[in-house]
Amino acid sequence: MPAKPKHPCNHIGCTELTSERYCPQHQQDARRYDRHRAGAAQRGYDARWRRYRAAFLRRHPLCAECERAGRLTPATVVDHIVAHKGNRQLFWDPDNHQPLCASCHNRKTASEDMGTWM
Ligand SMILES: [Zn+2]
Ligand SMILES: [Zn+2]
Secondary structure, eight states: OOOOOOEEOSSTTOOOEESSSSOHHHHHHHHHHHHHHHHHHHHHHHHHHHHHHHHHHHHOOBOHHHHHTTOOOBOOEEEESSOOTTOHHHHHOGGGEEEEOHHHHHHHHHHHHHHHHO
16 A cells, blocks of 8 residues: 655745645644634633623622522622523523623533533
């Protein structure tokens, strides 16, 4: 069986021969770079969300879960009632948002994670 032709790694200055785009070392770097870029896009998204969350919590300052249980606890988190799982529409849907305190939110996300394990 003929081996795939080898050529120098695409990384500038690297002379390692490889049949892929990059030698194993630079393949790892390229993957890390992709992740880094994804993180940058995520940050733009986060800035918009932070503004939205601050405005939402001003309008809904109390934890909805605690309020149902008759406790008045300041909300610090805007929770997605239905887990958005990366769905932007669900993520930004105001009907899908509720104010929660950190401990209610942690309890909720913990049980959601449990759900995905099963
Ligand atoms: Zn290389
Ligand atoms: Zn709460």
